Amino acid sequence: MVRIERRGQVAVVYLSRPEQRNTVTYAVLDALIEAVDTLDRDDDVRAVVLTGDGEFFSAGTDLSARDGFAADGADFRPLRGGDRDVGGELALRIFEATLPFLAAFNGTAVGIGVTMTLPMDFRIADERARFGLPFTRRGIVPESCASWFLPRLVGISRALDWTMTGRLFTAPEALEAGLISEVVPTGTALDRALEIADGLASTSSPVAIALTRQLLWKGLTARHPVSANRAESDALLALSGSPDAQEGVRAFREKRPARFVSGHWSGLPDVQTWWDTPPFREPDR
16 A cells, blocks of 8 residues: 655555555555655654656545545545544654655546645646646545645645646646646656655755744744844854864865764754644644
């Protein structure tokens, strides 16, 4: 259902239900959350790539399985019988991560197959890939925090178009709108994502990437740029004199590639006062 391969310092996570077009069930979501938790705390991992087995990235939610929100009356349980979207839990876990995350769309992605990737940092698509957000056509609404992430990536007008019509759109349209970073020839999406991930792993400080990732993502909700000034100052002070900062300057002066050794998890300085996560439900006053 989900399998992980290690390729040097890069972890590749596969959605592995090719006979079911890599559709998503609650078990798949649980496995993905567990994978993110495990990999994000592993200092030997420098980047994570998510892709699909077979011809599809993911055809979305499995509407035929009882474990996949089966829409047949009494068994329609989009929140697993609770009051919280599990796809949203996955999206928030990726959002909070210290590692860079990349999506390699080896084929078509629909519904949660798209929305689960919105908090990721790079999205590479096969030229034949198609995308769709058909929630309204199923009588429901977008999930996985898509109503927060999607307008920030592609703008409100395009987000409304894609989510309200539920139409399929092409990789070039997704690229033009900013949903994906690159369109690549058929069969090369994973290779290109690995190329980017290997570059991040070999040339950049893991701790600096972790802090930069959070500065940019969390800065999207800041009320004033002084918040960025404050957060960046805290981060710069924390990194000043650190082993990675010393190595980066030394490598520049010696005109050689830097060799960063700090772990993105164990070496993360405790400066993230801007990193707090609100509770899912505010306590009753």
